[in-house]
Every structure is written in C-alpha cells, then in structure tokens.
Amino acid sequence: MADIGTVLTFRNGHRVTLVDRGADAEGAYLRLEHVLPRPGRQAGPHWHPEIAETWTVRAGRIRFRVDGTEIVAGPGDTVTAPPRAVHEFWNEAENTVMDHVIRPPLRHWAMFEFWSGLDNSGRTTASRLPRNPLALGLLWEYQDGYLAGPPVPLQRLIFGGLAALARRTGYARRLLAAADQG
Template sequence: MRDDPTLTFRNGHRVTFVANGTDEQGPYLRLEHILLRPERLAGPHWHPVLGERWTVRRGRVRYRIDGVEIVASAGDTVDAPAGSVHEFWNEAPDTVIDHEIRPPLRHWEMFRLWHNLDRAGKTTRARVPRDPLALALLWDYQDGYLAGVPAWLQRSVLGSLARVARGCGYQRRWLENGPDLP
C-alpha cells in the first residue's frame, strides 16, 4: 500500500504520483488530482520556499491567490509562487488537475500522511485530523503556514506538537509503516 502511486481519500479524491526529478528549473514533483465533487480543497495558506502550479484538464477550480480570485477551466494554468497566500475550491464534478510543486520538499509525504489518517477515519468530514498531534505532524509535512496566524506562533505551538507526535511514534505509525487498513 505504501508504494501505491494513487491515494484515494474517503470522499473519492484521488491523488496520483506522476513524476519527480530535476530539470532546468530545478527539482519538481508532479501529481494528478481527480476530484469527484465540488468542495473546498485547501484553506488559506502559504509556503515560504515552494511554489505550486495547477493545470486544469477537466472541470473548473476557483483559486484565491494573494486576494485575487481566478476561475480556471480546462486548459488554464494557475501559479502560486512561494510566499503567496492561496486557497482553492473545486467547482465542478469530475475535475482533473495536474499539480506541480517546486521544490517538492515533503509534499508527497504530506499527501501520504493525510491519506493514511483519512482512510483510518482519523479526520473530520473536512479531512482535518481530529488528533492535535496528527494535525501538527501534517502541518509540519506541508512545509507551509496557515494564513492569518503568525508564523512564529505556528512554529512554536504546532512545531512543538509535531516534535511530540514524532516522539510518540506518529510518523512511524501513520507515514513510514502506514495503518492497517481494510
């Protein structure tokens, strides 16, 4: 299961590992998302180092990047450079998105951790981990910050909780070994 290139969340959202490597622009990770129904995909957040690019292959996605709303349809590409506050919603059923992350840092591991927690029933309907330690570990793997909360406070509180989570074996249980799922 850990080596499966496709992660399927309980709501049907599928994330497929497509490629990773390095090209003339540096290291990258490419994923494909298949979204079955309209819903919020990510609340406002930002990454100090990594940038993201999405190309909608089918459907429609609404992005807000640094306060500017963009509605992207099939063939449109949207960029969120490092440091930009961004959030997005899927607005059409059966949407397909190509997602590129540069540099990838731990983004694939973040999706794997989130998937494992979700499949084990450890997340809310909005896919937020119920356990504060699991939430903090997920925050640590996303290599970014929630918008509207000072970064120093997130590093202090969530960073400390993520260290406790690793000390309690959450990383081994939920990421390295994966849960025992049906």
C-alpha cells in the first residue's frame, strides 16, 4: 500500500496525491488531492454501487453532472455523488485543485496507480483509455463501478470477461509489473 504523500502523475500533468486514508464515524475513506493543469474531461458518465464521492474545489472551476443536474463548482464549493448516482466532470480552468474523498475506498487508489502506470508507459490513448482491451477490462474492475448507459450484465460479460482472460493468461501479472515500472 502506498504511503501518505505519494504522488502519481499522468502524462498530461494531472497529479493525484494520496492525502489520507482511514476510518471515522462515517466509515472507511480515502482522501486524495487532484491538480489538473489543463481544461478537459476528467471522467465520463459512470456510477458506483457502493462508493460515494465528494469533491471540494480549492482553485479553478469544475463542471459536474450528477444524476442529470449540472453544477459548476468554484473555490470552496463541494459536490457529492452518492452511491448509484451517475456522475461525470470536466475541468474548466487551468491549474485546478480539488480534494476528493471516496467512501468506502474499495480499490480506488489501486485504480489510480494502475492507470497512471499504464499512461506513463504509453499504454493509453490521448484520452487516457487503455489501448489493450485486456488492460481496459482490468481498469474497469478497479473502478468498482459501471459506465452509464450500457446494461450492467453486458458490462460484466464484456469487461469482466476481458479482466478474467487477462488473469487466466498471465497478462494481468505481466501488465501490472510493467505498469509499476512505468
């Protein structure tokens, strides 16, 4: 498990810092800081069965859509997506900084580690999606959620099947090792 203060940097300059993890009266949590140097889409429409996410903008401006409601958040504003809420967001300003709390954390930090490893080893597209379908299946598993739109059973069949194939063939182990070095 990564140490508090660990920073992951994507090729586009997006930095994710592990600020804290633990448990309090509300349960287990993961606290991250995101620094987003350039405007652009950060997450497409998706939802999590168990995870609630809260973002507090410290600098810049982010446009969120949570269950169809659009919210433009600036410094000091907080936005929450409860479990099962479809959410997505775009950074609208340079050098945006936001705090991000995930409850329960499940595999979210591992997702960012895996994803940044893929990105930094050139295994993602310009929009940061994995180039290899097996890697896409593994990333989908780490995010503990679903894309908005496609039926859940279809996502489980396709993405879950790709992740299972990656593990059965040993590709997951090799890819994780390569991503750790990337």
